Amino acid sequence: KAGVTQTPRYLIKTRGQQVTLSCSPISGHRSVSWYQQTPGQGLQFLFEYFSETQRNKGNFPGRFSGRQFSNSRSEMNVSTLELGDSALYLCASSLQSQETQYFGPGTRLLVL
């Protein structure tokens, strides 16, 4: 079974731009969660989607948003990028919300 895939793997943007990251979960998994990893703050939960509905949200500004499609694929969007948004963005999928999460390789975003 293929693992979680994320595209793109690397991205360079400038301040003020917006970016969309994509995540394809493991086949059959319906829950997708997003995390931000930075050297200063570590791994922080962004949000979780299950059956196209946001189930849980972390403490991030409204510039961070996401959605999930009927095939469980998920996208996250960051608008009006700031330098501090430079991070590794990790997506994880699980069968249900309470099940073990399996992570993708991440998207490295650099904001200049």
Place this chain on the structure above:
Amino acid sequence: AQKVTQAQTEISVVEKEDVTLDCVYETRDTTYYLFWYKQPPSGELVFLIRRNSFDEQNEISGRYSWNFQKSTSSFNFTITASQVVDSAVYFCALRGYNQGGKLIFGQGTELSVKP
């Protein structure tokens, strides 16, 4: 509030040494789940183990073993006879029963195994 503390930021050992990574957690939930993940330089988090709060049985998997003690709110991870390939950052994580998919991670312990 839920919190995970991994007090060891970096550990360096020589190959074949045993090493224990500490994890202490805080939660008010009576039912919760604990996890260990490994993050090699490639960046992907690799799942190692999940333990439910009502199952305090220790587990051994090859060179890996986990010691879960509710009395001290600890979930420590031991690698026996470490190998260079074990070099990575290891994360302990906690999820409350009603937290859906939200994992609370510790800051991670960077393990360096030298030949």
